[in-house]
Amino acid sequence: MARPLIADIDLDALRHNYLLARSLAPDSQAVAVLKADAYGHGLVACARALAGLAPAFAVACLEEAEVLREAGITAPVVLLEGIFEASELERVEALGLWMAVHSDWQVEALLAYRPARPIPVWLKVDSGMHRLGFAPERAEAAWQRLAAAPGHACDLHLMSHFATADLVDRHYLERQMGRLASLAERLGAPLCLANSPATLACPEAHGAWNRPGVMLYGSDPLEAANAASRRLLPVMTLRSAIIAVRDLPAGEPVGYGGRWTTPRPSRIGVVAAGYGDGYDRHAVDGTPVLVAGRRTAIAGKVSMDMLTVDLTDIPEADIGSEVVLWGRAAGGEVLSVDEVARHCDTISYTLLTGVLPRVPRRYHGHS
The missing domain is CATH 2.40.37.10 (Lyase, Ornithine Decarboxylase; Chain A, domain 1)
Structure with a gap:
């Protein structure tokens, strides 16, 4: 008899949670975040369960994206941390991946590369999380360089990440959003801002794309649950x-x-x-x-x-x-x-x- 410990994964609950994320932001597209082996639930199984529902997936690195492609997943896959060295661009192009760009060296690597087809880029802005991204006052120049280089990047988006979207206190969230609003307006840029808590509780943060992550797996990321988060099902x-x-x-x-x-x-x-x-x-x-x-x-x-x-x-x-x-x-x-x-x-x-x-x-x- 086998040891009785098992992780049961309810793929119907996963799909329910994704559809909830989509219903909360009907004017946005929702990229399903599958990094870290789909938060421990199984990268390939979760991607297959969401295929046909999610227009794109997001992972942390090239290795995770390669697993999806090897499993036959053909939907767009976003590399949330972008590339870690310039040599990875060849695989990014070959696998048809999208990539975040958060540093000057990544811009330089992309502009020096000669892709046969443009690579979609999500330019990351550090609006206050202070991990990855260009300071708002420097992001515009990076955007313009990428936009002016034909054949290098297409479907340019601005993305950022919220530090406190899970909290009841909205002060810092509003400060981050304020930093992005004028930049996006000047550039006419589509935005990808909302993580799980912002998807659940901050409709003003819903952009062209949202990035639901832990909520897909039934965890409530909010400091205080709301009507939407109470509808999440454990996966x-x-x-x-x-x-x-x-x-x-x-x-x-x-x-x-x-x-x-x-x-x-x-x-x-x-x-x-x-x-x-x-x-x-x-x-x-x-x-x-x-x-x-x-x-x-x-x-x-x-x-x-x-x-x-x-x-x-x-x-x-x-x-x-x-x-x-x-x-x-x-x-x-x-x-x-x-x-x-x-x-x-x-x-x-x-x-x-x-x-x-x-x-x-x-x-x-x-x-």
Whole structure:
């Protein structure tokens, strides 16, 4: 019998979340962000599920784009970090990719290259995130150089990234948008600005293209959920089972270091899942799990291959009972990955992308 830990991937939920993103911005196109192995969900499987819905995909690097092309994905693919060296331009052209341009050296490399067909460029502006991109006062010159070089770039867009679109406080978001508005107006440039939180909550940021990412996988990126984000469906269910049960008296320590001690006579369940699978070792006592469709909590430190949960108030739970670490239980109960992440002092992105390869992905839904 195989170890019971599985990452169930609901491709119908993925498509639902993409269609939600599209419905929130009907005048925009939505590029589906598939970087980091589709946030841990499986790059090729998710691309195939969204083929025919998404007009384009986005990844971080050339290697991810090559995997999509090798799998037969023909839709446009945007390299969100562009190229890392000039020699990559040959592959960019051969694979028909689009690319972000965020640095002077990338402009120079592109202008020095002689493509047989123009390469679509999304010029990145640093409007306040201060990672990648041209300062607004320098972006116009880069744009004009690319626009004036026939045969080098086509379908020029401006793109930027928001630092605080997830927050209730809109002050800095408005400051970033203000920096972009006059630049886009002067250039007559189509914009790609909205990430997941801006897609969900900032219609004024919707441009020619939006870039929904983590929302596609059912995670709510907003500081305060809204009506739209409550419609997201979980795509990944990290599911395991109870493999042993211990009956302990009050006052017994459980797990490494004895961090948790039984406050009463307790039933402790051992679950086949641990940090060697990607479950966060920093999960505190009280981190929620679903056992047999009922909420309970982690009791004791997470080990490499196992963790322990309190079964005292779930008398029907026994060896073989389903354990949902996040996602949807067999009976329909849902435990949000966002809630689990808060107990681990992290974010859902870390949990989803951290599920390791030894955990089998099982796909269902869209064929």
